[in-house]
Amino acid sequence: MREKKNIYLMYLIIFLQGFVFYGPIATIYRRARGLSLYEIFILSSISLILMIVFEIPWGWFADRYGYKRTLILSNFMFFLSKIVFYFADSFLLFLIETLLMSISISGISGCDIALIYSSINKEDGEKIIGRYNAAGTAGFFIASFLSTIVIAKSIDYAALLTIIPYGLAVFLTLFIKDANDYSQEKLTLKKSFKNVLNKKWMLVFVIAIAFVQEVQHMITVFLNQPQYLKSGINLKYFGILMAIMQTISMVSVKAYKLTQKLGREKSLKMLFLIIGICSFVLSYINSPILSVLLIATVTGSFALIHPIAVNIENQSIVTNDRATILSIYAMINNVIAAFINIIVGKATDVSIEFAFKTSSIIVFLGFITLIVFFSNYNVISSGNEDINGEINF
Numbered sequence: 576m577r578e579k580k581n582i583y584l585m586y587l588i589i590f591l592q593g594f595v596f597y598g599p600i601a602t603i604y605r606r607a608r609g610l611s612l613y614e615i616f617i618l619s620s621i622s623l624i625l626m627i628v629f630e631i632p633w634g635w636f637a638d639r640y641g642y643k644r645t646l647i648l649s650n651f652m653f654f655l656s657k658i659v660f661y662f663a664d665s666f667l668l669f670l671i672e673t674l675l676m677s678i679s680i681s682g683i684s685g686c687d688i689a690l691i692y693s694s695i696n697k698e699d700g701e702k703i704i705g706r707y708n709a710a711g712t713a714g715f716f717i718a719s720f721l722s723t724i725v726i727a728k729s730i731d732y733a734a735l736l737t738i739i740p741y742g743l744a745v746f747l748t749l750f751i752k753d754a755n756d757y758s759q760e761k762l763t764l765k766k767s768f769k770n771v772l773n774k775k776w777m778l779v780f781v782i783a784i785a786f787v788q789e790v791q792h793m794i795t796v797f798l799n800q801p802q803y804l805k806s807g808i809n810l811k812y813f814g815i816l817m818a819i820m821q822t823i824s825m826v827s828v829k830a831y832k833l834t835q836k837l838g839r840e841k842s843l844k845m846l847f848l849i850i851g852i853c854s855f856v857l858s859y860i861n862s863p864i865l866s867v868l869l870i871a872t873v874t875g876s877f878a879l880i881h882p883i884a885v886n887i888e889n890q891s892i893v894t895n896d897r898a899t900i901l902s903i904y905a906m907i908n909n910v911i912a913a914f915i916n917i918i919v920g921k922a923t924d925v926s927i928e929f930a931f932k933t934s935s936i937i938v939f940l941g942f943i944t945l946i947v948f949f950s951n952y953n954v955i956s957s958g959n960e961d962i963n964g965e966i967n968f
Contacts, residue, residue: 578694581751582703585691586710588646588747592653593714594740596722597733599817602800603810604730608664615797616920618666618673623913625677626684627906633682634902635764641753642690642898649682650748654741661734685901692889692897693754700889701831705882708827712878714740716821723814767899770892777891779948781904784884785911786941787847790854790934791877792912793919795820798857798934799870801927806863816867820874827878839883840949846876847945851938858931 597604605615637645656675663669688704695703718737725733771778803813833842853869853876860866892900915937922930 578754581690581694581754584747584751585687585707588650588744589687589707589711590714591740591744591747592650593711593716593821594718594737595715596718596725596736597730598715599719599722599814600726600730600733600800600810602797603813604734605669607730608669610666610669612923613920614666616916616923618669619797620913620916620920621670622673622677623909623916625674626681627909627913629678629681630684630902630906630909631764631767631899634685634896634899634905635767637682637686637689637898637902638767638896642686642693643748643751643753645682645686645898646690646751647745647748649679649686650741650745652676652679653683654738654745657734657738657741661731661738681902681905684905685898688885688889689898689901690751690754697890700886701834701882702828704885705828705830708878708881709825712821712824712827716818716825719814719817719821721814722817723811726814727811764899767894767896767903770894770896771900771903774891776948776951777888777904778907779944779951780884780887781907782911783847783941783944783948784880785908786915786944787850787877787880787938788908789912789915790919790938790941791850791873793916793934794854794857794870794873794931795877798919798923798927798930801923802857802866802870802931803863805927806861806866808863808866819867820871823871823875824878826875827882830879830882833879834883839887843880843883843945844942844949846880847938847942849873849876851935851942854931854935854938858928858935 595601602612602615606612610618633645633649652675656672656679659668659672659675663672687707691703691707692700722733725736799816800813803816804810808816830842837845850873853873857866857869860869888901888904889897894900918937919930919933922933
């Protein structure tokens, strides 16, 4: 009963945190408040650096003092960040918002999945994680649809309304029950790093995922809006387009069916290639229909990648420091993302077309890294899977 309660609460929490009413015009909102596009990219890079700094300490805190305490603190700071965002009208205030948001996200990162994975049967990993992602997507879908009405009145209202669901999410977090036995063991970061290094090929996998994850983030959050404007799409349709993209993201609930049919390796390789090709083609087109279709394909492809990748990472962890190890993986992801963010950000100074071409190259580098991982993963894990389905390699 406790485990099911945790899952449903986590579904509700991420659903509420999906209600980012300003999402469809996030870049435009920041620019209207005085930020340049370059300053926005700088803040994004600062955010990644902050998450790198706080990621592992938060993971250790979660394993040592409990997932519930970590999520309460993190979700409360997330709530505060939305309040600051509403009042922000300078680079300094947006920097403070970035600080609060980054610390909170680094606390949630790894801890939410660790709580979920500790509350379910391991064979249901991809299915439950897919539903968890879809719950957040559903919230963002509703907010994106409603934002069309809200934005028509004022973009400021979009930021103001976002505060309410984040406050409710903090309240729901109070009812979570810890699924980890954090009081029985003294955990150390040294031991966690040793556990990570004992499965060094997982680091290769984490790197591969980081390449494609940051590219899809750049395309679906930052580059999509300039591409829409370039192709002649009116600003008033941005909310509807965002809602469509979020609907497509809910395909994540079917990721487990894809792996049942094709297997993890073929599924991931295919999805990597699709994202890389879409990124490249986007650099050459001005058609509004093709722009939407290609960005939608990138969105859907990564929505399928994420639950598969998260399940692989979790199945590789057989020790009690799950949140810490997931935080180490997230830190590696963020380090890579910070560099990619700067590279693609500078590429936009040349042109949006060059940014898309740069993104496609990064994805193909990730594809090569994925091939290297699976060539070793298949050899190491073959015939070495325990009765719980946890891969020992």
